Amino acid sequence: MDKIALQRLRDLLWFLVMAGLVAASVRFTRGLGATTGLNDAAPWGLWIAVKLGFVALAGGGFTLAGLVYVFRLESLRPMLRRAILIALLGYASFIVSLLFDLGLPWHIYMPILNWQHHSVMFEIAWCVMLYFSVLGLEFMPVILEHPWFARPFFKNIYHLLHRATIPLVIAGIVLSTLHQSSLGALFLIMPHRVHPLWYSAWIPVLFFTSAIAAGLFALIVESFVAQRLFSSRLRLSLLGRLGNAGAWVLWVYLGIRLGDLVVRGVLPAGLDGSWQSLIFVGEIVIGGMLPAMLLLLPGVRANRYGLLTCAILGIFGVLSQRMSLSMFTQWRPPGAPYFPSAFEIIIALAIPAAAGLVYLLFAENLPVLSHAPERQYSAPGLQHAAGARPSQYGSLFQRNRAHGLQRSSGLAVVAIALTAAFAPARSIQGAQLPTSPVSPARGWESLAIDGNRRDRLVIFPHTDHQQRLANELGERACQVCHHLDLPGDRATACSACHQENDSPTRIFDHTLHTRQLGGNAACQQCHLGEHRAQTAAACAACHENMSSMAGEKPFQYFAPSYQQALHGRCLACHQERQAAADIPDLASCSVCHFKPAELQRSNAPHHQ
Amino acid sequence: MPAWVTLAKSPLSRFAMLLFALGLLRLVLLSVWEMHAALYRTHRREIPLTRLLIESLAWLFPMTRLYRARAGYSLASFTFHLGILIVTPFLGNHVDLFRDHFGLAWPALLKPVLDILTLLTLAAGAYLLLSRVYNRASRKLSNTPDYLLLALILCIFCSGFLSGQSWNPIPYDGLMLLHIISGMLLLAIIPFTKIAHCVLYPLVRLGTFVAWQFPPQAGKEVVQRLHGSEGRRI
Amino acid sequence: MIGILVDVTRCTGCSSCIEACAEANSLGQEIGQPQQIGDGLSAQRLSAIVLSPEGRPVRKFCRHCLEPACVSVCPVGAMYKTPDGPVLYDSSRCMGCRYCMMACPYGIPRYEWDTAAPSVCKCTLCVERLSAGKLPACVEACPDEALIFGERAELLSLAHERLAYEPGRYLPRVFGEQEYGGSSVMYISDVDLSFLAPNSDLRETALPELSWSWLSKVPALSLATGGLMTGLFWVIGRRMQVKEARARRGGMEV
Numbered sequence A: 001m002d003k004i005a006l007q008r009l010r011d012l013l014w015f016l017v018m019a020g021l022v023a024a025s026v027r028f029t030r031g032l033g034a035t036t037g038l039n040d041a042a043p044w045g046l047w048i049a050v051k052l053g054f055v056a057l058a059g060g061g062f063t064l065a066g067l068v069y070v071f072r073l074e075s076l077r078p079m080l081r082r083a084i085l086i087a088l089l090g091y092a093s094f095i096v097s098l099l100f101d102l103g104l105p106w107h108i109y110m111p112i113l114n115w116q117h118h119s120v121m122f123e124i125a126w127c128v129m130l131y132f133s134v135l136g137l138e139f140m141p142v143i144l145e146h147p148w149f150a151r152p153f154f155k156n157i158y159h160l161l162h163r164a165t166i167p168l169v170i171a172g173i174v175l176s177t178l179h180q181s182s183l184g185a186l187f188l189i190m191p192h193r194v195h196p197l198w199y200s201a202w203i204p205v206l207f208f209t210s211a212i213a214a215g216l217f218a219l220i221v222e223s224f225v226a227q228r229l230f231s232s233r234l235r236l237s238l239l240g241r242l243g244n245a246g247a248w249v250l251w252v253y254l255g256i257r258l259g260d261l262v263v264r265g266v267l268p269a270g271l272d273g274s275w276q277s278l279i280f281v282g283e284i285v286i287g288g289m290l291p292a293m294l295l296l297l298p299g300v301r302a303n304r305y306g307l308l309t310c311a312i313l314g315i316f317g318v319l320s321q322r323m324s325l326s327m328f329t330q331w332r333p334p335g336a337p338y339f340p341s342a343f344e345i346i347i348a349l350a351i352p353a354a355a356g357l358v359y360l361l362f363a364e365n366l367p368v369l370s371h372a373p374e375r376q377y378s379a380p381g382l383q384h385a386a387g388a389r390p391s392q393y394g395s396l397f398q399r400n401r402a403h404g405l406q407r408s409s410g411l412a413v414v415a416i417a418l419t420a421a422f423a424p425a426r427s428i429q430g431a432q433l434p435t436s437p438v439s440p441a442r443g444w445e446s447l448a449i450d451g452n453r454r455d456r457l458v459i460f461p462h463t464d465h466q467q468r469l470a471n472e473l474g475e476r477a478c479q480v481c482h483h484l485d486l487p488g489d490r491a492t493a494c495s496a497c498h499q500e501n502d503s504p505t506r507i508f509d510h511t512l513h514t515r516q517l518g519g520n521a522a523c524q525q526c527h528l529g530e531h532r533a534q535t536a537a538a539c540a541a542c543h544e545n546m547s548s549m550a551g552e553k554p555f556q557y558f559a560p561s562y563q564q565a566l567h568g569r570c571l572a573c574h575q576e577r578q579a580a581a582d583i584p585d586l587a588s589c590s591v592c593h594f595k596p597a598e599l600q601r602s603n604a605p606h607h608q
Numbered sequence B: 001m002p003a004w005v006t007l008a009k010s011p012l013s014r015f016a017m018l019l020f021a022l023g024l025l026r027l028v029l030l031s032v033w034e035m036h037a038a039l040y041r042t043h044r045r046e047i048p049l050t051r052l053l054i055e056s057l058a059w060l061f062p063m064t065r066l067y068r069a070r071a072g073y074s075l076a077s078f079t080f081h082l083g084i085l086i087v088t089p090f091l092g093n094h095v096d097l098f099r100d101h102f103g104l105a106w107p108a109l110l111k112p113v114l115d116i117l118t119l120l121t122l123a124a125g126a127y128l129l130l131s132r133v134y135n136r137a138s139r140k141l142s143n144t145p146d147y148l149l150l151a152l153i154l155c156i157f158c159s160g161f162l163s164g165q166s167w168n169p170i171p172y173d174g175l176m177l178l179h180i181i182s183g184m185l186l187l188a189i190i191p192f193t194k195i196a197h198c199v200l201y202p203l204v205r206l207g208t209f210v211a212w213q214f215p216p217q218a219g220k221e222v223v224q225r226l227h228g229s230e231g232r233r234i
Numbered sequence C: 001m002i003g004i005l006v007d008v009t010r011c012t013g014c015s016s017c018i019e020a021c022a023e024a025n026s027l028g029q030e031i032g033q034p035q036q037i038g039d040g041l042s043a044q045r046l047s048a049i050v051l052s053p054e055g056r057p058v059r060k061f062c063r064h065c066l067e068p069a070c071v072s073v074c075p076v077g078a079m080y081k082t083p084d085g086p087v088l089y090d091s092s093r094c095m096g097c098r099y100c101m102m103a104c105p106y107g108i109p110r111y112e113w114d115t116a117a118p119s120v121c122k123c124t125l126c127v128e129r130l131s132a133g134k135l136p137a138c139v140e141a142c143p144d145e146a147l148i149f150g151e152r153a154e155l156l157s158l159a160h161e162r163l164a165y166e167p168g169r170y171l172p173r174v175f176g177e178q179e180y181g182g183s184s185v186m187y188i189s190d191v192d193l194s195f196l197a198p199n200s201d202l203r204e205t206a207l208p209e210l211s212w213s214w215l216s217k218v219p220a221l222s223l224a225t226g227g228l229m230t231g232l233f234w235v236i237g238r239r240m241q242v243k244e245a246r247a248r249r250g251g252m253e254v
Helices: A003-032 A046-057 A060-069 A072-099 A122-146 A154-164 A166-191 A203-230 A234-266 A266-270 A275-294 A298-302 A304-330 A343-363 A380-386 A399-419 A426-431 A463-483 A509-518 A519-526 A562-576 A596-601 B003-009 B012-042 B049-059 B069-092 B093-100 B109-135 B136-140 B143-164 B172-192 B194-212 B218-227 C015-022 C068-073 C099-103 C128-130 C137-141 C153-166 C208-217 C216-253
Strands: A447-450 A457-460 C002-007 C048-051 C057-060 C079-081 C088-090 C148-149 C185-188
Touching: A003 A166, A003 A203, A003 A343, A003 A399, A046 A304, A046 A343, A060 A072, A060 A166, A060 C216, A072 A122, A072 A203, A072 A234, A072 A343, A122 A154, A122 A166, A122 B136, A154 A166, A166 C208, A166 C216, A203 A234, A203 A304, A203 A343, A203 C216, A234 A266, A234 A298, A234 A304, A266 A275, A266 B093, A266 C002, A275 A304, A275 B194, A304 A380, A343 C079, A380 A562, A380 C068, A399 B012, A447 A463, A463 A596, A509 B172, A519 B069, A519 B172, A562 C153, B003 B012, B003 B172, B012 B172, B012 B194, B069 B143, B109 B136, B143 B172, B143 B194, B172 B194, B172 C137, C015 C137, C048 C128, C068 C099, C068 C208, C137 C148, C148 C153, C148 C185, C153 C185
Parallel strands: C002 C185
Antiparallel strands: A447 A457, C002 C148, C048 C057, C079 C088
């Protein structure tokens, strides 16, 4: 038993779970918008993608149960319990991540009440519900073997479950077959979203076969992990047989997938060197053909590293297919990209981490890894219960409890503080107006003004305006526009004060004043009483000549939004001078707001 | 925006504060849990709260007990703690920060009073540091963190004090940056260093109390409870 | 079966319909959400004027399809099509899976991303106003008669009449007559409107048929799998029994 590796792994998983706790609390109090990168063009994201992955990895449960009970391959029995445990955890992760992803998770029971036979998701909901129960019943004997459940009542349940094994297994296979494939069928209705290289009328079959392969490979990887952590026996020949089976299933999957693409003639067009086609080639070649080919070689299967590498590659291939199909390569309208937010990623990691902790707990405390042979099926746990407690049980709760508590609570504090502190501002403060900062003008005679948002510069005839105003107003001409120019500054950019397109900017620079007056010692020059914004002296108390500030307190001093400033400053003049031929007819709204949609959103660019 | 304002508004400062609050909470909960476990093992369920309170308060003023032995040290230590506990929360600028960010407000003390108190704290801190270095017994008992923590606290007080003075010779922004950095650092490490006694102190008293109040056969019972009736080695 | 016919050639993009819609549905001020795509539709705006690639304003709102993808995918019946035509949404059933948003080829349903209890938001064809005997707010507000409300069959014949009367003015196609099985909201236009359903082939079969092609096989598949597994279990068990018995008999003979 590698205690150090186990401790490190447990710490890592615990850390992720605690970080996920913060993300979860924000998710359920502030909603999806604050915590995810989802948007109206990408209503499904990372959580859906990983959900499909969890179920694929759980595919070993029904496969092994079928092989052992239906095909009576007794030699595979030592893998059965862990296969069912992995499936149970995979489905639990699926359900938990579903609760995160649903907008109204407390309505999750609705498919039970409202039957919609035309909806794939309705079918999946029922299958997952039923299969999760089946898995629970299949795994329950393992739990009941624990000495805690030594009472006759539990013993009766145990024997009842044992008798119901075969019906449960067959029900499990039927339910799995249906909904592993239906998960793929979810995407049948959206050919407009799914990339042609992943879309296929055969998606259900592809999902079903790839789930079997991924489930078998997941079992292989789990065996290596269990061997490292708990020194459980590594049955290499057995794993080799699983790998072999997985390889054949993978070939079936690859054959159907490529065959369908060829028949529909999408393949040549799809391999156009785009990044999607690179992902496709990577997942087919590295995550499909390579492990499927290598695993057919007995030498590779007999080599533990060869076997492990191939299994990991195969899992990568299947997960890549699910995630590409449902997330990466989906079509989205231009200008609406989706990238998972930090919180989304944390939760997508925290859920399998929690499942990992449960796995460790079960593997340490229940007879999962060391399974008794069929003949003594009912014996070991119950016998132990009557006599002395076997040393392997209960170690988690007894040994070094104080130490474990210290360690895990310390990790929890750091994880929670880290996640909460670095949470994106949007998730803390809630959604706000999207800011559209105004960028400064460039040039001199004719200013190039980015009327913001579009990165499109338009020409503002500055000299022309200067002259025109000078004719009328003489010396004070500049002040009409540059009303707050700093000393020595001939033309402060509009954007210096009107920093935001849609909302006013508070332009009183407290820091500047503090610094110029000599730091904290100078507070009382302005704040005559309490140290609060409201008690500050009016601007005019010092700046006698700045007429626009007369009587205003610093905290009240806002520059209007860029848009208001433009409407207020420019429109009046332009309306007056309509007659002059060379001026664009600004008085008519449509000159700037030439797009109706933009009028709605009041983000017309400053257009000459 | 000067660097120190950016820093103070950054996630790093939030991280330090969260680490401070959650870390101390964890220490309190852990200690209570441990104490509860200890009491449970000795079959003692009730805690003599009144005596505990009196004892704790009495130890808060160490002069009564340590006066004869180390008068200077006791006095300096008392002043140092008093200064920290009064100046930090009742400084006007800090009160403002609290009110603006957390919505909690309490009256601030007058600046001259705080200035004097700060100077006293600095002097007491310097005395403590020097006595650690020059007193033979103290030096033997001290390790590096002891010096560093004391120096860090002095650094915070120095920078904070100077930045509020009109004769301050050092650039204001730099001083504030130092103040913020060292303050955040201190907050973040408090739960993991001996300064955690700021919340653990009452619990330490409680622990001592419990330990002295064990019934005569307590040790044996604990052993039995931990290792079964045969009572193997601890 | 009621519907709306949009005559794109008459639309000037004045946005009266959008304002009327916002007022009738008390949508309130539009708050800028970072989750908006930029086509003007959002949880606060159930219809929008978008520009065709040629620059012509076209109104974008729910098509109230005859065989709506959103209704067919909803696992709880929160999206439903009334016999009269409007496709409606019931938040008391919705569990927020957003499958409807994924399935709609026109990208119409929008989500309230900002709340912890979000709903899907889409045009209701003003069913409440209709039951009060009034026109949909947008139709009532349109100053240019670009929106025409009526029975779908009548609208369709009106559309074909206009196409036949002024063939030079329109493209010879009623957008929404056949696409994805047809819709209650239809367009006639002088510009190609396929940009309203981006990245799709606008096939004439309804999208739900794609899922149905799989779902219709599910009962048979489940029976087949169950039967096959039970059969295999029995056959393999029987063969093993026979084998064992033969081995035992052989052993006895020896």
